[in-house]
Amino acid sequence: MVSESNEDEVRVWLVERGYDNRDLIILKYATPSGEHVFQKEVASQALDTVTAARDVAPTNLAAVDEPDLQERYATEVDRMREKHEPDDPV
Template sequence: MTDGDSSASDAADADTVRAWLVERSYDDRNLITLVYATPDGERALRKEIAATVMHQRGTRITAAIDADPTQLAPVDGEERERYATEAARMRDRYDPDEEV
C-alpha cells in the first residue's frame, strides 16, 4: 500500500504521466476494457485486451501505469469526477505496480 505521497505516486519520470485504473469491464466477445485516468480525472487511456491473449502472455493488470501523455484523451462531464474519485481510491489502497 502507498503512503499517499502524491509527488512520488503521480509520475514515474518527466516523459510519462501516472494514470490509475478507474474502470474495468468485460464484454460478450471475451474482451477486457481497462480505463486508466490521471489523478484529477481530466485525462484517460482506454486499453482493450482479449482475455485469452492476456492469459496466454501472462499480462498483469496493475493499479497504475506510466503512460505517454500523448496517448491520454480528455475526459468530459460526470466521468471526470467519477474517474478522479476512483483514481484517489486506487492510489490510497494500492502501490502503482500492485496487481489488481
C-alpha cells in the same frame, strides 16, 4: 509492471474494468484529476497482470468531457492511491 517515472510519461490509475461481446477486456486508467483517460483493450486470453497504475505517454490520453465522469474517475483514483502501490496487481 509500472516503469519508474519518466518526465515524458504521465501516471494513470485503474478506474474501470469492463468486458465487451468480442471477448475483450477493457481497462481504463485515469489521471488524478479525472480529466484524461487511457484505454486499453486486451483479449481475455492474452491478459497479463493488471496493475493499479501505469505510466503512459501524454499522446495516449483522451480527454474526459463529462464533469460527472471526471469526478467519478478522480474519486476512484484517490481510492486506488490510498489502497495500492502503483505496481500492485489488482
